[in-house]
Amino acid sequence: MDLRAELLEAVSGADGPSEKLGRVCALLLDRMPTCDWAGYYVVDPSEPRMLVLGPFAGEPTEHVHIRFGEGVCGQAASALRTFIIDDVSAEPNYLSCSPAVKSEIVVPVFHEGRLIGELDLDSHQASGFSTGDSAMLGWLAELTAGTLAEFEALLREDGCS
Numbered sequence: 001m002d003l004r005a006e007l008l009e010a011v012s013g014a015d016g017p018s019e020k021l022g023r024v025c026a027l028l029l030d031r032m033p034t035c036d037w038a039g040y041y042v043v044d045p046s047e048p049r050m051l052v053l054g055p056f057a058g059e060p061t062e063h064v065h066i067r068f069g070e071g072v073c074g075q076a077a078s079a080l081r082t083f084i085i086d087d088v089s090a091e092p093n094y095l096s097c098s099p100a101v102k103s104e105i106v107v108p109v110f111h112e113g114r115l116i117g118e119l120d121l122d123s124h125q126a127s128g129f130s131t132g133d134s135a136m137l138g139w140l141a142e143l144t145a146g147t148l149a150e151f152e153a154l155l156r157e158d159g160c161s
Contacts, residue, residue: 017150025057034128042117045156071095076106
């Protein structure tokens with residue numbers, strides 16, 4: 001089965017949004033050769049210019065909250081566009097999750113015209129992500145936008161982040 005078909009299958013079904021997004025992240029980690037960490041950040045419902053870590057696959061990160069403008073994730077949230085960073089050591093605003101990370105891609109996720117979060121992938125290889133990866137992850141961001149909106153609604157209901 002190709003990756004897109006597996007991703008479609010991962011977001012279908014009756015599971016909750018956390019489980020669906022977690023499956024997506026696990027598939028990216030397993031099936032993309034250069035991916036060493038995959039996760040979703042969601043715009044914090046209680047603090048709109050803050051990202052909060054959602055479902056992910058890979059090593060835990062200390063970056064559970066990221067302000068807009070900080071690091072690659074925060075820059076992508078502020079600019080509302082995809083960032084592909086071939087060499088994170090050349091980024092003065094980079095927030096290091098692990099010394100092994102060499103490159104990163106961050107794709108904003110929009111739902112009903114507003115930024116609700118982003119998909120973040122790290123690689124232990126320099127130049128680990130291509131424009132082809134960007135296109136596929138853009139498709140994935142559109143596919144999972146509704147699921148991420150459901151996840152955001154759960155955060156809002158819980159009143160915690």
